[in-house]
Amino acid sequence: MTVGGKDVHTVDTFGVHNPATGRVFAQAPDCSPAQLDDAVQAAADAFPLWRDDMDARRSALLAAAARIEESAEELATLLTLEQGKPLADAQFEVMVTAMTLRGTAALDVPREVIRDDDEERIEVLHQPMGVVAAITPWNVPLIQAAMKFAPALLAGNTVVLKPSPFTPLSSLALGVVLRDVLPPGVLNVISGRDPLGAQLAEHSLVRKVTFTGSVATGKHVAASAAPDLKRITLELGGNDAGILLDDVDLDAMADKLFWGAFVNCGQICMALKRLYVPRARYTEVVDALADRARSVQVGDGMLPGVQMGPLATTPQFARVQELVSDALAGGATAAAGGRRLDGDGYFFAPTILRDLEDGVRVVDEEQFGPVLPVIPYDDVEEAVARANSTHFGLDGSVWSADPERAAAVAARLECGTSWVNTHGMPAPGVSFSGHKWSGLGVAGGLAGLLSYTETKVLHIVRG
Template identity: 60%
Template structure:
């Protein structure tokens, strides 16, 4: 672990499973309560100087981003072996994390002058909160850590970061790497299980909790933070619909639809989770997606040419298996896939489900895996009503031969990001967050940066 600029071992360790084999392949330190206290103390101590040196923060973030990019090839195997994604995608994730750090290194911290006359000058300034406790998930451990590190540190905060216990090694390696360019205590990286996360959210030092993960855990984080009035940003689950309009060419959009549904083996909070297709072209849509699924190459992410790795962990593997079996037992049909693959590891066949309908668990819930239900509809009003009839509201997309029409319909989706003729189009300058149970607050862009600040009014009389 990295605590106060030093590499620190723990008295206990826990096993990290390679999802391609289903076997423990490494050990990670299990942070004690005393070590958490030390990390929080180090972050609080570093904050006193870090918050005062904006130029130094920008320089350090640039150096951190450059270093991540330069070392991406060395870190990628560690990420692949604990997460499962192909080595090329792991490299891309780490390079992307470096890009995020460098983007925020140059982002303006706004100050607004709301009055300037003979009586007074009034400025609205943004001040850092203090120590941020960040908890990240297992699907994009390095990238989603950067989503938090970059704006939090630019704003003048310091951080204690805990990755998922399924994927701690890449974040720990990042912490070791970045301690050479960040002042001691500015970024502390620790690892442990759910108990450690609960200690962090209830700890008296942090003034903000930034969490990415499931809705159920997000609710627990909010409850834990409430007694101390900690600020929270919660980026939670999604059940993104993709609505195909009646003028779309299924063959022309199938590649993009499939890529947006199965990226990272479907383990993306804002991936397409359900497709609504007009009844008259329903069979054509199903077959176009199934053709892509049949061609997909699934295997160990360390193997050249593999496009999709395993599901990351056993509980998630069992959940995807259960949701697909439930759909098949209730009248859906696996046009391709539909079962676990033979052999070791948590591999599941890329699955396209025809005959799916609202009310099936795999339609109503978030599967977070390589299985995609396709649902038919008769009228556009019906499709919109069904797409919006969910507690989720992260993102969604509409597809049409007419881009203006797609955008007009997409605006009717009840979600934080509405895409037209694309999906999963993300950028560090573009805010990302959800409606309803999909989250509280946003990440990225100036909006995400402001979430790591408090407003201070400076009123100066003339």
């Protein structure tokens, strides 16, 4: 682990599984309560100096981005081994991680002057909070880490980063890589099994918690932060709906539709999770998606030519099997896939489900895997109502040969981001948020940066 800029070992460790084999391939440090205290204290001790020099913070983030790129091979290999994604996708994640730091470094914390005359000056300042606890998930651990610690650091805070126990190694390596470009204590990286995340979120020296993960865990984080009135940002689950309009150019859009659902083996919060299709074009759309599903090369992410790896964890593998089995037992048809693949590891065939409606669990819940239910509709008003009939509200998309027509429909989706003719393609520097149970607060862009600050009014009377 990295605590106060130094290498810290633990007495206890826990096994990290390679999802392509299902076997433990490495041991990760299991942080003790005393070491957690040390990490938070190191961040608190580093805060007073770090908060004072914006130019130094900006330069440090740029240096960190360069160092990440220099270490891309090491980081990407660890990421594939512990998470399962193809090595090319892991390399892309490392690149996006560095880009996130650079993009954040280009932002500035505004200082707004409300009044400035002979009598008084009134300014609105945005000041750092102190120690930020960053708790990240297993699906895109490096990108998620960067989305949290980069704006927190630029705003003048210090950070304790705790990755998921399923994918700790790449984040631990990131902490090592950045030790000599960030001052000691500014970024501390620890790992461990439950209840380490809860202990970090509840720590008395932590002033903000930023968490990405499940709705259930997010509610626990919010509850644990409440007694100390810690600030929180929660990016939780999504059950993103896509709506195809009757004029959609399927030849042009089918590949984007497919990979909008199946990127990272479907393990993306903003992935397309359910697709509503006009009944007159239902079979055509199902067949096009099923053809693509059958053509995907699934395998160990370290092997050349692999397009999709395994599911990342045993619990998620079991959940996907359960949801698909439930749908098939209820009368749904697998137009492609619908089963686990033979051999070791957590491999599940890319699956297109047809002949099902709302009310089936795989439609109503977030599957977070390589499964897309395709549901027919008769009227656009009906499709919008069904898309919005959920506790989730992360993202949505509308697809049409007429982008303006699609945009009018997309504006009515109850979610943080609505796309037209694409899905799951966040733009750099653009804020990202969830409605309803999909989250609290904002990530990305200026709004995300300001979420790591407290607003303060400086009121000067001159006469």
